[in-house]
Amino acid sequence: MRLADSFRSERFGAVRIHELQRVIELDSGAVADAGQPGLSTGSRIVGPEALRAVETQLVIVVPCMNETRSVIEGVLSGIPHDCLIVLVSNSDRSPVDRYEIEAQTVEQFCRLAGRSAVTVHQRDPGLAAAFKAAGMEELIDDGLVRRGKGEAMLIGMALAAMTGRRYVGYVDADNYVPGAVHEYCKAYAAGLHIAGSPYSMVRISWHSKPKLRDGRLFFSRRGRSSEVTNEWLNRLLAEYSGFGTEVIATGNAGEHAMSLDLGLKLRLAGGFAVEPYEYVDLFEQFGGVLESNDPEVMMNSVPVVQIETRNPHFHDNKGEEHVQGMRMQALNVVYHSPVTLPAVRQAIIEFMVGQGALEVGQEPQRERVYPPVGSLDLDLLYDGLDAEALSFRQLDGRAAAGLSASPPIDRDSIPQKL
C-alpha cells in the first residue's frame, strides 16, 4: 500500500495526531518495505511483508446487527486471511434466530477459506455472567450486557485480548463493498506499521459516501455527523494551543484499529459515543493536562494515524434520527471531559440549544463510560464464556484445509491481567 506522506502533526501531551494521509495505491507492488518517505514522490510504501507482519497479529472485530447473509459474506471475504475474525452480534434471535444464520455464515466461510473465527451474541446471559465474574459489572443491566455499539466493541476487544494477538481493528458489518473492507484492513496494517510506537491508533476517513439524491447518486465527502464531531474535537485542541486546527478528521471513525497495549488502557464509552470518546480519553489519560497513571506511555508517544481510503463507504442508510443521536453523543462526551476548557463547554451548550437538542438551562447528558478492558480478569472471562455462554463459538476451518487446528482462544495461553 502506498500512502501520501503526512508532513504535519498536532501534539497534545503524549498524543500525536497526524494529518490525514491519502491512500495512493491499494497495492504498491513487491518493493521491499520502505517505511520511509519517498524521495520526491511525497509518498511512502508499506510493502507486503510489513503488512503481513501486522495482519498476523491483527484481530478484526465485526459488530453486526441484522445484516443479510450475503452482506456478511462479502465483508468476511474482504478481511485478509491472516487476520482473525471476531463477530459480535446484536441481531434479533426471534422470530428467526438471525444470530444462528450469521454464525453459520461465518462457519461456512471459515471452512471454505481454511481459517478461524470467534462469534458471540451480545445479549447472551452467559456472556453477561462471564463479564460480571471477570470484574465488569458496569456493562450489565438486568442480567444482560447492555445494547449499544460501544458495548459490542468492548466485548470484541476483550475477546481480541484473549487471543494473545497484538492489534485490534473494527469493521462494521453493514458494508456493501468487500473491496472497501479489504482496504480498511490494509490501511490498519500500514498505519500501525508506520506509527512506530507500542501505543498507536489508526483511524479511517472514507473517501466518499454515496447517497441517493433526486434519483441519482451523489458522492458526499463527509458524513453529516462527522463534521460536527470533528469541529468540536478540534476546538477542544485549539482552545489550548491558541491556533485553530482541522487536524482531526476522524472523530466518528467506526473503522479504526489500535495496538492492544493502548486499547486495554482505554476507557470505552457506551453506544455511539464510543468513537469520539476514544479521542477524549486519549486527551484525558495522555494529554498531559491531567495526571497520567502511565509514565511508560507518557515516555513514548501515542500516535494517531489518520488515513483517507480510496473506496466509497457504501452502506445502509440508517436515517436522520440515528445521525442526530450520534452527533449529540459526541458533544456530550466533549462537554463533560475534564480537559475541555470552559469556553468550549459554553459554546457546546449554545450550539446544542441552537440545534434544539437541549433546553436553555439544561446540561448535556452524561454518556456511560466503562473501565479499561485491561482491568478484566481474562481467565475468569474465558471460564465464564466456556461454561455458560451458549452463543460463544470458536470456529476453526483450518482442519478442513489439512492444517493443524487449534481454537483461536486457548485457555492456557490467555495473556495475564495487565
Next chain:
Amino acid sequence: MRLADSFRSERFGAVRIHELQRVIELDSGAVADAGQPGLSTGSRIVGPEALRAVETQLVIVVPCMNETRSVIEGVLSGIPHDCLIVLVSNSDRSPVDRYEIEAQTVEQFCRLAGRSAVTVHQRDPGLAAAFKAAGMEELIDDGLVRRGKGEAMLIGMALAAMTGRRYVGYVDADNYVPGAVHEYCKAYAAGLHIAGSPYSMVRISWHSKPKLRDGRLFFSRRGRSSEVTNEWLNRLLAEYSGFGTEVIATGNAGEHAMSLDLGLKLRLAGGFAVEPYEYVDLFEQFGGVLESNDPEVMMNSVPVVQIETRNPHFHDNKGEEHVQGMRMQALNVVYHSPVTLPAVRQAIIEFMVGQGALEVGQEPQRERVYPPVGSLDLDLLYDGLDAEALSFRQLDGRAAAGLSASPPIDRDSIPQKL
C-alpha cells in the same frame, strides 16, 4: 486470492470453458502458491508470488470516455503497482479538452506512485496514420480511427504488444469502486496463473450491480444485456453437443484479460460487439469445426477461466438504449458466425423479430470485424505514433521515485511481427 474450485468445463474443440468460479477471499495470506485444488475445502489459493509474477507481465488497458477526474484517479489507484497502465481515451476535446485533463491525471498519479503509463486519444489523426502505415486500414474512416469500444480495445492491445509484456487486461474507466478494479486485476492474475496454457483468457462476472429502484438500492445479479448474450452463446454450444448448458456466464464481460499470445491471434469486432465476438472468434478459430490455421494452438488447449468477483460493479448508468444496442450486437455476431448451426440462426431471427429489433424478412446486421492485431507491423506503428500522434504520451514517474526510468515502449525492443 482464494477461488472456489471449478469442477466442470465444457469443451468446444480446443476451447475449454470453465464453469464460473467464485472469489472466496480477496487476500488469501502469505501461504506459498498452492495452485492446486485444496484438500477438502473446495477452493484453491493463488499466492502473492504467483499473482506478482503475472502482474509484472500484465498491461491494463483503460478505455475512457468523458469520466471525471476523481473517478479516473480511483480506477488508477486500484490497479496493482506492477501492472502497466494504458489509457485509451475517446473523450471530447472541445470545448474543454478532456483528454488533456485525463492525461494530466495519469501523469500526476504516475509521479506520486513512481510508475509508468501510456496514454493516447482514439481520434488523433496521427494514430490513424500510424495504423494505416502498420497495415490496418480497416480501422480508419475519414482519416480517423473509428469510434467504438472494440476499436479502443484494439488500440490498447496493439500498445500492450509493443511493450513486450505477456498479458493484457481491460478495466472500464467508469467504475466508482477502486477496490473492484483492484479485485478485477487480482482475478486476472489468478486466472491467468491457473489457466496453465500460453493461450488463455479470463473473464469476469461481477457479483452484483447496484441499481436505483423506487428510491433505494437493489443489488441486481445479472445485467439486462448479459442474460440474452449468454443464453445465445450457450445455445450455439448446445446445438452441437445436444446438451443444454449454462456454462458461459461472461458473454458481455467488459472486464477480461488474456495472454497476448492468444490476443494477437484474435479478430476483434467493432463497437460493443467486441466482447461476445471474442467467444465467437475462439469457436471459429479453435473450435475444430472450421479448419484452423494454428496447429500450435490446437495442440494446446485454449482455457477460458470465468471468475465471479466479490465487489458490486458500481458504475454510471448508460440508459436503456445503450443496453438494447449491446444486446443486438451480440446476436448479430452469433447469427453471422459460420459455426452457428441453422436452427440457432433461425431462432435468433425469431427472437429479434419478437423484440422488435428486426422486421420480418430482414437479416441481422453484420458487425465490423478487424484482422488480428498480430498482423500489424509494430515497428511501423511505433514510428507513426512517435512522429505524428500528438496525443501519444509515454509517462514515467519512476524517475521521481529515484528509480532508473525508461519509457514503457522502447523502439529497440518492440517484439517482431508474429
